[in-house]
Amino acid sequence: MPSLLRLHRLKLAALLLASNLALLLHLAAGDLKPMAEWVWLDILGEGGSALLCLVWLGLVLKSRPAGRVTSFLAMGLGLVFFSWWVDALDEFIKLPDSITWDHWLESAPMPFGLILLTLGIYHWHREQLAISAQMEKRERLFREHRLFDNLTPLNTAEYLRRQLDQALQHARNAQQPLSLVILDLDDFSRINHLHGHAEGDRVLQALSQLLLLNLRHQDLLCRLAGDRFVVLLPNTGEGQARQLAEELRRAVEHLAHKARDHGERLQLHASVASVMALQDDAEGLLQRLNQALARAKQPRYPRSA
Structure with missing residues (x-):
């Protein structure tokens, strides 16, 4: 059985491209921090959050067919992941104080991602209510007639x-x-x-x-x-x-x-x-x-x- 992830390869490719572009921008504009300056608590918190978000995205894409609800969920999780990913890059790469675009890359995607994620969860909730109502009717009829x-x-x-x-x-x-x-x-x-x-x-x-x-x-x-x-x-x-x-x-x-x-x-x-x-x-x-x-x-x- 082909994985449903294949149906969403464009979404994953776009997220991979955006993440690598952010990494290249940071490497071109800044310098790598020595390991002594790494803050492991921040790395675990920000990097772990980005990793978990990527896992959630994979689970959504693997378990749902293509459609409007899946697109809302995928785009929302993708933007949240991107925001956490850029935030985690700051723990390894030091940018000059004159650069301000990194703050936009960190902060701007997050609210849009949460809005899209909320829309996706709302419509997913409505889907489940409709299916549950039909299942309830089906179970009642099964007990009566089979x-x-x-x-x-x-x-x-x-x-x-x-x-x-x-x-x-x-x-x-x-x-x-x-x-x-x-x-x-x-x-x-x-x-x-x-x-x-x-x-x-x-x-x-x-x-x-x-x-x-x-x-x-x-x-x-x-x-x-x-x-x-x-x-x-x-x-x-x-x-x-x-x-x-x-x-x-x-x-x-x-x-x-x-x-x-x-x-x-x-x-x-x-x-x-x-x-x-x-x-x-x-x-x-x-x-x-x-x-x-x-x-x-x-x-x-x-x-x-």
């Missing part, structure tokens, strides 16, 4: 039909709208053919998490079959369902899933459709939904003159 897909953390088609019967009855009694959205990956067999079924399974698992993060707490996402997913939307009208379907379609197109073998991004596309419950039973509603998807997947040719 009808879950073997590959993804989602419920099966059988569970969807059971819940749909109840949801239809509740919607009629409460006189509330109920809608379904269906999403089907286009040309998914090509991924299995070119990259293998194991990579295809990883795509479906990543897609499941992506869809969960883009749904409301009350929505129910199930894997209908293969690369086809259905969302049950309580108290949702036709227009809102169409809007949500389009948002899910765009989210799939922007998913930055990278193949494990060579690290190339797999460009995904999906067809979506939505229907609102009328006087259907569960099977009739699902049949209308599949028919709507079939129409959505049909190629659209320009009309001849």
Whole structure:
């Protein structure tokens, strides 16, 4: 398995370049201090802080995929490391009193780094809250029904039909709208053919998490079959369902899933459709939904003159 650090090599290369430039500037402008003038407590404090920051950066880059949150965290930790690194250089290299740029290199990156780091931690916190909410719902449903897909953390088609019967009855009694959205990956067999079924399974698992993060707490996402997913939307009208379907379609197109073998991004596309419950039973509603998807997947040719 290629390390995720390879996906962030540009960030690491930029940090290495900046650190070496700072070192060369200090060596060109100042003189090395004799060992007798070294203050070991300062060296351990400043150098140790820089080293720990570099370790934190490595752990973040190794454990997270590329994205906005990772970029905030990486840039923030990189700036904090750079500030501590320049501060540590002063313990080994003495600069003339007339030079003031070293104070800017020491102090200026730190507040910007902390701001970026705070933004990254905030968005990471929101990610974890969304995932935790979905996991809490999944665990509750597992204790009640244990009808879950073997590959993804989602419920099966059988569970969807059971819940749909109840949801239809509740919607009629409460006189509330109920809608379904269906999403089907286009040309998914090509991924299995070119990259293998194991990579295809990883795509479906990543897609499941992506869809969960883009749904409301009350929505129910199930894997209908293969690369086809259905969302049950309580108290949702036709227009809102169409809007949500389009948002899910765009989210799939922007998913930055990278193949494990060579690290190339797999460009995904999906067809979506939505229907609102009328006087259907569960099977009739699902049949209308599949028919709507079939129409959505049909190629659209320009009309001849």
